[in-house]
Amino acid sequence: MSSADVDVIVAGGGPVGLASAIEARLAGLTVALVEPREGVIDKACGEGLMPGALPLLARLGVDPAGMPLRGVSYNARGRRADHVFATGIGRGVRRTVLHSALAARAAELGVERVDARVESVETDADGVVAAGIRGSWLFGADGLHSTVRRLAGLDRGAPRARRRFGITRHFAVEPWSDLIEVHWAPRAEVYVTPLAPDLVGVALLGAPRTDFDETVAGIPALAHLGESSTKLKGAGPFRQRAVAPSRGRVLLVGDASGYVDAITGEGLRLGFDQARLAVAHALGTGDYDRQWRRTTRDFRMLTSRLVLAATSPARGAIVPLSRALPGLYGSVVERLAR
Numbered sequence: 001m002s003s004a005d006v007d008v009i010v011a012g013g014g015p016v017g018l019a020s021a022i023e024a025r026l027a028g029l030t031v032a033l034v035e036p037r038e039g040v041i042d043k044a045c046g047e048g049l050m051p052g053a054l055p056l057l058a059r060l061g062v063d064p065a066g067m068p069l070r071g072v073s074y075n076a077r078g079r080r081a082d083h084v085f086a087t088g089i090g091r092g093v094r095r096t097v098l099h100s101a102l103a104a105r106a107a108e109l110g111v112e113r114v115d116a117r118v119e120s121v122e123t124d125a126d127g128v129v130a131a132g133i134r135g136s137w138l139f140g141a142d143g144l145h146s147t148v149r150r151l152a153g154l155d156r157g158a159p160r161a162r163r164r165f166g167i168t169r170h171f172a173v174e175p176w177s178d179l180i181e182v183h184w185a186p187r188a189e190v191y192v193t194p195l196a197p198d199l200v201g202v203a204l205l206g207a208p209r210t211d212f213d214e215t216v217a218g219i220p221a222l223a224h225l226g227e228s229s230t231k232l233k234g235a236g237p238f239r240q241r242a243v244a245p246s247r248g249r250v251l252l253v254g255d256a257s258g259y260v261d262a263i264t265g266e267g268l269r270l271g272f273d274q275a276r277l278a279v280a281h282a283l284g285t286g287d288y289d290r291q292w293r294r295t296t297r298d299f300r301m302l303t304s305r306l307v308l309a310a311t312s313p314a315r316g317a318i319v320p321l322s323r324a325l326p327g328l329y330g331s332v333v334e335r336l337a338r
């Protein structure tokens with residue numbers, strides 16, 4: 001591709017990069033999507049789309065198959081606290097299904113895919129050069145360990161304290177609940193999400209070197225899962241910070257713009273919203289930094305507090321308190337599910 005030929009370069013073809021590319025094409029912008037991995041991309045994820053994510057996908061013309069998610073259930077030592085979403089229904093969607101649906105829509109809209117990795121970023125007053133392409137804007141959608149964030153001088157580093165990681169696996173069993181089940185094991189949270197009539201996903205969130213099989217085996221309610229049908233996948237550390245979500249013509253979207261933790265299962269909804277805001281900024285109708293702060297405020301505040309509680313001696317009180325204070329528990333879930 002010659003230089004100076006697209007409105008938007010998107011670095012990263014994960015769900016948020018694809019959503020950004022679709023959003024930009026729908027707004028009439030030309031797009032080059034730079035992604036080094038070929039084919040359908042899988043990734044460690046709880047695979048729960050919160051209710052607010054579905055309208056954001058619908059406006060992109062994307063409706064991936066999955067299983068309805070009606071709420072959240074916190075479980076510990078035989079006790080449970082359930083909350084049914086008041087704002088709508090979410091969906092458990094296998095990452096490969098989500099990726100295929102977004103990639104097909106992007107191709108249909110004429111998003112040009114470039115098989116490369118962004119390794120340098122040069123900016124001037126009028127544009128950006130990345131992966132040998134010149135664009136008016138660069139959206140960094142290259143995930144937790146974003147190269148674009150670092151190259152744009154926006155990386156604020158990851159804190160050493162309370163480092164948490166995620167590990168996932170799938171099990172070929174019929175889902176037994178339409179709630180996202182969260183099992184609060186002594187040292188990790190284990191999320192069970194229905195994904196298909198014969199498949200559930202299990203995501204473990206916790207400290208480094210937490211053993212997946214040993215942790216799941218210690219939860220009696222999951223004793224029937226049997227052998228996993230997929231290999232372990234991992235991601236982390238979760239906490240990644242950016243100095244700001246943009247600098248000049250470089251805008252960070254999705255996990256690249258900073259991430260707190262998967263404990264509230266929200267990365268996708270936020271990322272899709274950021275894709276929308278980034279395109280509005282490129283069109284001159286929005287202020288990305290201000291709107292990014294607004295859309296991520298609850299995630300940054302509430303998720304940080306929940307992680308703080310989960311990694312403190314108060315951990316054991318989380319499920320009993322959620323049972324004792326259903327109004328508070330429900331209002332927190334609703335704010336994050338919007």
Ligand SMILES: Cc1cc2nc3c(=O)[nH]c(=O)nc-3n(C[C@H](O)[C@H](O)[C@H](O)COP(=O)(O)OP(=O)(O)OC[C@H]3O[C@@H](n4cnc5c(N)ncnc54)[C@H](O)[C@@H]3O)c2cc1C
Nearest residue numbers: 012014015016046047048118142143166254255266267268
């Ligand atoms: C265990 C776990 C459970 C989770 N559970 C949930 C959940 O239930 N619900 C939810 O909404 N969110 C959840 N999340 C968060 C969610 O997975 C992320 O927020 C989401 O994947 C972010 O998408 P993204 O496109 O920003 O980044 P990614 O999905 O990481 O995609 C980044 C892409 O960029 C590419 N890339 C990397 N470097 C470069 C480069 N230099 N140049 C070009 N391309 C590059 C990569 O190959 C990749 O394809 C969970 C996360 C984890 C780890």
